[in-house]
Amino acid sequence: MTIDPKSLLTAVFNAAVAAADPELTIRKHLPEKPKGRTIVVGAGKGSAQMAAAFEKVWDGPLEGVVITRYGYAARCERIEIIEAAHPVPDAAGLEASRRLLEKVSGLTADDLVIALISGGGSALLPSPPEGLTLADEIAVNEALLASGAPIFAMNTIRKHVSTIKGGRLAAAASPARVVSLVVSDIPGDDPALVASGPTIPDIGNRETALSLINTYGMKLPAAVMAHLNSEAADAPRPHDPRFSRNKVRVIASAAVSLEAAAAEAKKQGVEAVILSDSIEGEARDVGSVHAAITREIATRDRPFRKPVMILSGGETTVTLRAKGKGGRNSEFLLAFALGIDGVAGVQALAADTDGIDGSEDNAGAFADGSSVARMRAAGVDAKAMLAGNNAWTAFNAVGDLFVPGPTGTNVNDLRAILVR
Numbered sequence: 160m161t162i163d164p165k166s167l168l169t170a171v172f173n174a175a176v177a178a179a180d181p182e183l184t185i186r187k188h189l190p191e192k193p194k195g196r197t198i199v200v201g202a203g204k205g206s207a208q209m210a211a212a213f214e215k216v217w218d219g220p221l222e223g224v225v226i227t228r229y230g231y232a233a234r235c236e237r238i239e240i241i242e243a244a245h246p247v248p249d250a251a252g253l254e255a256s257r258r259l260l261e262k263v264s265g266l267t268a269d270d271l272v273i274a275l276i277s278g279g280g281s282a283l284l285p286s287p288p289e290g291l292t293l294a295d296e297i298a299v300n301e302a303l304l305a306s307g308a309p310i311f312a313m314n315t316i317r318k319h320v321s322t323i324k325g326g327r328l329a330a331a332a333s334p335a336r337v338v339s340l341v342v343s344d345i346p347g348d349d350p351a352l353v354a355s356g357p358t359i360p361d362i363g364n365r366e367t368a369l370s371l372i373n374t375y376g377m378k379l380p381a382a383v384m385a386h387l388n389s390e391a392a393d394a395p396r397p398h399d400p401r402f403s404r405n406k407v408r409v410i411a412s413a414a415v416s417l418e419a420a421a422a423e424a425k426k427q428g429v430e431a432v433i434l435s436d437s438i439e440g441e442a443r444d445v446g447s448v449h450a451a452i453t454r455e456i457a458t459r460d461r462p463f464r465k466p467v468m469i470l471s472g473g474e475t476t477v478t479l480r481a482k483g484k485g486g487r488n489s490e491f492l493l494a495f496a497l498g499i500d501g502v503a504g505v506q507a508l509a510a511d512t513d514g515i516d517g518s519e520d521n522a523g524a525f526a527d528g529s530s531v532a533r534m535r536a537a538g539v540d541a542k543a544m545l546a547g548n549n550a551w552t553a554f555n556a557v558g559d560l561f562v563p564g565p566t567g568t569n570v571n572d573l574r575a576i577l578v579r
Contacts, residue, residue, distance in 0.1 A: 162427060164506035164527075164577050164579070165506065165508075165525055167424070167427050167429070167577065168506060168507070168508040168525065168575050168577065169508070169561075169563075170423055170427065171420045171423050171424055171468070171470075171508075171573075171575050172420070172508060172510055172512075172522075172561075172563070172573055172575065173423075173563075174419045174420050174422065174423035175416035175417065175419055175420040175512060175570070175573050176416070176512055176566045176568060177419065178411070178415050178416045178418070178419035178420075179205075179342060179411035179412075179415070179416050179512065179568040179569075179570045180212075180567075180568065181205065181208050181209040181211075181212040181213075181342070181410075181411075181567065181568060182211075182212035182215060182216065184342075184410040184411045185209065185212050185213055185216055185340060185410060186212075186216045187410070188340055188408045188410050189216065189217070190271065190273070190338040190406065192218075192219050192271070193269055193270055193271035193336065194269040195266075195267055195269030195270040195271070195335075196220075196222070196266070196269075196270045196271070197217070197219060197220060197221040197222075197270075197271050197273065198221070198222060198223055198262060198263060198266065198270065198271070198272045198273070198332075198335070199213060199221055199222070199223025199224075199225065199238050199272075199273045199275065200223055200224055200225065200259050200262055200263060200272060200273070200274055200275070200328065201223075201225035201226070201273075201274060201275030201276060201277075201280075202225065202226045202227070202255075202259070202275075202276065202277075202279075202280035202283045202284050202354055202357065203227065203275075203276055203277030203278055203279045203280040203283065203342070203353075203354050203569060204227060204228050204231055204245065204277060204278060204279035204513045204515070204565070204569045205227075205231075205277035205278070205279075205342050205513060205566075205567055205568040205569045206225050206226070206227050206275045206276065206277050206280070207225055207227040207231055207232050207233040207235070207240045207567075208231075208233045208567030208568065209225075209275040209277065209340065209342065210223070210225045210233065210235050210238045210240065210275055211233040211234060211235050211238075213238075213273065213275065213340075214235055214236060214237060214238060221237055221238070221273075222237055222238070223237070223238040223239070223262065223273070224238070224239045224241065224255070224258050224259055224262050225238055225239070225240055225241070225275060226240075226241045226242070226243055226252065226255040226256075226259070226280075226283045226284065227240060227241075227242055227243075227279075227283065228242065228243070228244070228245040228279060228283065228515075229242045229243065229244060229245075230242070230565060231565050231567075233567070241254075241255040241258065243255055243283050244282070244283075245279050245282045245283055246279075246282045246300070246304060246518065247282065247297055247300055247301060247304075248282050248283070248284075248285035248293065248296055248297055248300055249285075249293075250293065252282070252283050252284060252285045253285050253286070253293050255283070255284070256284045256285060256286040256322075256323050257286070259284070259323065259328060259357075260286070260322075260323060260328065260331050263328065263331050263332035263335070264331060264332075266332055266333075266334070266335035267334065267335065268334040268335065268336075270335040270336070271335065271336050271337075271338065272329070272332045272335050272336070272337040272338070272358075273338055273340065274328070274329070274337060274338070274339040274340065274357070274358040275340055276339055276340070276341045276342070276350070276353055276354050276357065276358065276359075277341070277342040277344070277353065277354065277568070277569045278342070278343075278344030278345075278353060278354065278513065278569035278570075278571070279344075279354065279513065279569060280353070280354025280355065280357065281300075281313070281314060281317050281324070281354050281355040282300060283354075284321070284323050284324060284354065284355070284357060285297075285321075286321050286322045286323040286324070287320065287321070287322070288320065288321065288322050288386060288391060288392070289391070290382060290385075290386060291320065291382055291383060291386060295320075295380050295382055295383050296320065296321075298379065298380050298383070299316070299317070299320055299379055299380075299383055300317075302377045302378060302379055303316065303317070303377070304479075305478070305479040306375040306376070306377050306478070307375065307441060307476045307477065307478030307479075308371065308374075308375045308377075308476065309346075309439050309474075309476055310344075310345055310346070310352065310439075310474050310476075311345070311346075311349070311352050312371045312374075312375065314352045314354075314355040314356070315352075315363040315367055315368050315371060316368045316371055316372060316377075317355040318355045318356060318363070318394055319363075319364075319365045319368045319387055319392045319393075319394060320383055320386065320387065320392070321355070323357050324354075324355035324356060324357050324394075325355065325356055325357075325360060325361070325363075325394035325395065326351075326356060326357070326358065326359055326360030326361075326394060326395045326397075326399075326402065327357065327394070327395065328357035328358050329357070329358035329359070329360075329401070329402060329405060330395050330399070330401050330402075332358075333401035333402075334401075336404045336405065336406075337358050337402075337404075337405040337406075338405070338406045338407075338408070339358045339359055339405070339406070339407045339408065340408055340410050341353050341359075341407065341408065341409050341410065342409075342410060342411045342412075342568055342569055342570060343409050343411065343412040343413070343570065343571075344413075344474065344512075344513075344569045344570055344571040345474070345571070346413075346436070346437030346438070346439050346472075346473045346474055346571070347437050348409055348412045348413075348414070349361070350407050350409050358405070358407075359407055360394060360395045360396060360397045360399065360402060361397065362396070362397065363394070364393070364394070365387055365388075365392040365393060365394075368387060368392070369387055369388070372384075372387075411568060411570055412436070412570055413436040413437070413472035413473065413512075413570045413571045413572075413573075414436040414472075415570075416472070416512065416570045416573070417433050417436050417470050417471075417472050417573070418433070420470055420573060420575065421433055421468075421470055424468040424470075424575075429466050429467065429468050429577065430463075430466070430467050430468070431467070431468040431469075431470055432463055432467060432468070432469055432470065433470045433471065434452075434469060434470065434471040435471055435472070435473065436471075436472040436473060437472070437473045438471050438472065438473035438475070439473055439474060439475060439476070440475055440476070441475065441476060441477070441478060442475035442476065442477050442487040442488075442490040442491040442494070443477075443490055443491070443493075443494035443545060444494070445475050445491055445494075446490070446491040446492060446493070446494030446495040446498065446509075447494050447495070447497075447498050449469070449471070449491075449495050449498075449574065449576060450494070450495045450496075450497070450498020450499050451498065452469065453469065453495075453498075453499055453502070453505055453507075453576055453578060454498070454499060454502055456469075456578045457499075457502050457503070457504060457505055457578050458502075463578075465504070465578045465579060466577070466578060466579050467577075467578055468575060468576065468577050468578075469574075469575070469576040469578070470573070470574065470575055470576075471574045472570075472571050472572060472573060472574070473571060473572060474487070474571050474572055475487045475490075475491055475572070477490050477548065479548055480546065480547070480548055481546070481547040481548050481549070482548070483544070483547040483548040483549025483550070483551070483552065484517070484518075484519060484549055484550075484551035484552055485516075485517055485519075485548055485549060485550035485551040485552075486511070486515075486516030486517025486518070486519070486521075486523075486550075486551070487511075487516065487517070487572065488509040488510055488511055488516040488522070488523035488524070488572055488574075489509070489516055489517070489521070489523055489524050489550035489551050489553075489554055489560075490545070490548065490550045491509050491572075491574065492507065492509040492523065492524050492525075492526045492550065492554070493526075493541060493544060493545045493550040493553055493554070494545060495507060495509070495526055495576075496526040496527075496530040496531050496541065497531055497541055497542065497545065499526075499527075499528050500528065500530075500531040500532070501528055501532075502528040503528055504528070504578060504579040505527055505528050505576065505577070505578055505579075506525065506526075506527045506576075506577045506579075507525065507526045507527065507574070507575065507576040507577070508523065508524075508525050508526075508561060508573075508574070508575045509523045509524065509526075509572065509573070509574045509575075510522035510523030510524075510561050510563070510572070510573055511523060511569075511571070511572050511573075512566060512568060512569060512570045512571060512572070512573055513565070513566055513568065513569035514563050514564050514565040514566040515565070517551070519551050520562055520564075521551065521554075521560040521561055521562045522561050522562065522563050522566075523560075523561045523572075524550070524554035524559050524560050524561050525554075525559045525561060526554075526559065530554075530557065530559065533557045534553050534556055534557055537556040537557055538556070539552070539553050539556045539557075541553055
């Protein structure tokens with residue numbers, strides 16, 4: 160190993176992000192040009208960069224509208240970029256959803272719609288059905304975020320409280336052909352779940368949505384529950400003839416980015432192992448399990464011999480118990496830090512590849528065997544911070560937040576643990 164641990168971990172993160180670079184990946188998945196118009200639509204935290212990349216590589220006329228999170232815009236010449244709120248929807252997102260539906264209306268079978276979809280699109284595309292309001296959709300989103308439900312469950316519910324998700328945007332574009340280029344942030348890479356699938360229907364139904372609401376004890380507004388119990392909530396099915404000519408291409412994913420991260424570690428002289436690209440579960444529990452594996456390596460050289468870098472991806476969840484600052488990566492890492500307290504030769508980074516963990520400006524944080532002791536010296540009780548969902552405060556107190564800024568892509572979380 161030729162560089163210091165934090166620099167190595169940062170290089171590994173950068174390699175994972177670079178593997179999902181939209182210009183590189185879109186170029187490999189361009190569809191045939193249409194006889195008619197080319198319309199570009201999209202939503203997600205990486206969709207503006209995808210739009211800019213598509214403009215560069217598409218040799219022909221085009222127009223479009225794409226929505227992204229505030230601060231995530233990219234410069235485009237022919238595609239309009241609209242910014243809106245994430246993770247809680249706002250009026251700008253409501254207007255953007257209307258604009259997307261308007262953009263794909265009145266098309267013909269000779270036209271082509273390119274849908275640029277990335278993680279974060281669910282919150283950026285509020286479009287409540289008749290009888291519901293933006294406030295209802297905000298209440299649904301807040302309940303989902305606080306529930307601890309996995310992403311598939313949240314997006315199954317979201318697409319049944321919407322006029323744009325669950326394939327409805329593609330249905331509105333019919334009879335035009337729709338090609339969806341998807342940057343997956345979903346464990347298992349099911350494209351129909353990314354951004355709640357605005358252009359991609361799936362087999363989930365409202366009965367499943369109602370069952371998930373009950374399973375995770377969600378309290379939703381009465382009007383929302385009435386809608387979900389009505390046929391009006393039914394989403395289009397995959398066999399609907401309006402989707403028969405459509406194509407879906409996953410152009411970047413956690414699996415590819417983890418392989419790039421492993422290659423970077425090996426280039427720096429450290430063997431790397433990938434545990435999984437689709438780890439789910441409560442962030443603090445996953446952190447504790449990773450800590451147990453790390454201790455075993457550090458003290459017994461099993462199941463992997465050190466030096467080694469452990470890599471994993473996927474999307475954990477956080478069940479809110481208090482109103483602290485943080486996100487799933489910092490919460491994972493605080494539990495991990497408690498689990499390796501006092502263990503020498505361990506450094507770790509957990510970060511979201513889109514550059515934002517939760518609602519603050521950090522992607523995640525660094526931790527090592529001295530983190531808990533350093534927090535204690537700074538007057539911070541790590542266990543109390545974890546209990547209060549306040550991991551951001553704990554890592555901020557010791558200067559270990561990781562703040563790379565918006566990356567322009569989103570292939571879920573990267574956890575990298577170096578055991579020397």
